[in-house]
Amino acid sequence: MGWPRATAPAWPVHAGLVALSVTVATTYALAEPHLRNAIFALVTAVPIVTFLLALGAGHLTDRKTWLAGVAGLGFLTLGTVMWPDWIPDHHFGSAEGSTTDLLMASAHLLFLVSTASALRRHGHTDPGGLIDAALFGLCAAGPLWEWLIGPYLGPAATDLGMALLLSDVLVLSAVLGCLIRIGITARGARGPLGYLVLTAILTLANDIVAVLTVHGSSVWTAQIMMLAYLTLAASAVLPTAPLITEPGPAPAGVRHPPLGWLGAALCANPLIAAVQAIRADGPASVVLPVATMIVVPLVVLRLRLLSVQRAAAERTLAHQAHHDELTGLYNRRHIGTKIDEAMHALDRDELAEITLMLCDLDGFKPVNDRYGHQAGDVVLQTVAQRLSTAAGPHAAVGRLGGDEFVILQCGGEPVAGRITALLREPIDVPGGTVRIGASIGSATARPGDDRESLIARADAAMYAVKARPATPARAVA
Structure with a gap:
């Protein structure tokens, strides 16, 4: 299979994605219930086939990163085939902590490994920016859970199920923040990164919709998830897809968010806990301790990075104060x-x-x-x-x-x-x-x-x- 060069136009991919998404969503909505499972399973296989073809053609060069993502997709397809009633019967969104939930969590873990491998390469050029973006994402996950997910979980939810769902929301929020940050700095890869951002947003939206519609129709949940699969597949088809794992030098002029904004974001989860304590109308949320355990190491890492950067800057300034810029001799x-x-x-x-x-x-x-x-x-x-x-x-x-x-x-x-x-x-x-x-x-x-x-x-x-x-x-x- 031939793949377009990085300079090829991307509009055919965009147009194909829109046409395929409309077709899949419409077909699923109009299909008989027994056919919907087959349609959903076929859509989950689309990104697997796309990734494998792109790897086989040499379009995607970082094999380990993409193969980890393919393995995660395989787990999701396996779960869909083994438990076809997971979405139609509203098991997804109930946070039951079942075997299916564990399998899906394992699939998302593989996606995390794949994403971390790609982000690690960008971390060499923008480590502080990625840490800040992950912190913003984690802090945004608290309000999402408290306002749109936690209060609507039904009686079938278990501690394990809630922990799996919460971890999914936290990881997706952190990854979303990092992808947005990379899109700001890696301008050449903004097309595929935009699709990956859309995939993360759709997946987060799917978690929320699944909980909110647990007593209603499951069509919306399935359609949103299928759109997430299709946008993921489109990210690998774009001509600039290899640039996701081949970062260039960080562009000049990219700024970090003000510390005031970061401090305000870090106050989100403690503020939620304070409101709960004042209202005293329910049990304390699990978001605060879990999010804090994840946020604190990131904050410490960010402070360590700032300390290292400051020490390096001081050494550079001291050297420049004593040495000739061109020759390196004493000035x-x-x-x-x-x-x-x-x-x-x-x-x-x-x-x-x-x-x-x-x-x-x-x-x-x-x-x-x-x-x-x-x-x-x-x-x-x-x-x-x-x-x-x-x-x-x-x-x-x-x-x-x-x-x-x-x-x-x-x-x-x-x-x-x-x-x-x-x-x-x-x-x-x-x-x-x-x-x-x-x-x-x-x-x-x-x-x-x-x-x-x-x-x-x-x-x-x-x-x-x-x-x-x-x-x-x-x-x-």
Whole structure:
């Protein structure tokens, strides 16, 4: 089976989904009761066939993620075949905690594994956004349960059945929030993600409708569930479906919700519990303890993420404050601090000798003129790396600006000759290979010297070398 490229139009899929949905809903409503079960079972098989065909054709590349979803769909179809009266006889929505409920919960668990696998990939680029979205979804599940589901459960509901139904609502709400967040950031996959969002909304709506119509007709429940199956199948058919599990870089400018909104959302379930306690007209809801057990770890994880991000930002700012952005060497201000510290150590006899070398590149301007500034940046970065290598781990190397560098050596063997030799080696730049030289002037600190006088003597020595017509060499002051 051939699948369209990612750039192919999506309207045929949209049109086909609308036509198929109308046909299925109408046929189910008009069919005899004994035929409705067959129609429903056939619809549950549509996404299974679609996913398997897409996997077989290579359209869906992340096999493990989609196969877990197919396994969950298989469980749902199996339950429909084994217990065809689950929906017609209103067992779905009664929260009885039966074997069928357990099977359906297992199917949803497999869907959770499949969804988590896909969300995990997006979590690398937007972990905080996904946690916030899951928290909003979980907080929204409380009012849904308290206002639209819990009060309408009949006498057949058991503790196990309510726990399964509640977990279904909580998981679907959290997944829905995450899918919406991914749709905001992963713009290329908005088509299939939109169908997945619609699937989650229809499934949540189906849980509510099943409870509200438990004493009425089951046609609405079946129709909504079939629409959820069809939208799920459509998500795999769209040309951009592979992008669901192949996230790109997070786009710039995507913001997190204000903390005030997140705090208000977290207050939803405690507020429900407070209202129940004030009214004292019924037993306390199970939503608060269950939702809290899920929400608290997510909040702790979010705080941990914020702490890690803040620490990383502080390290980055500290590095940027002390280092040159292009070369990674110490910047002018920090190398000045290093020289002052070395001079104080020399005055206290903690160091035996301090040598300061100023290095000015020869032949750097023609590189910029001929090959461009990008090539010039490559030369400066290469020079910085070679200076650090030649100076050794116990020397401090900085960039004063432009093509001027400084090396602070505290004792040890002279390195100016080694620096000159390294800098003369060819450098590959975009467009060709270049060679540069260097004029190096050095000065050794004397008792009573300060930073300015030491730099001035090294600078005078460097210009004395640069004034010579011969090959640049080292000068000592």
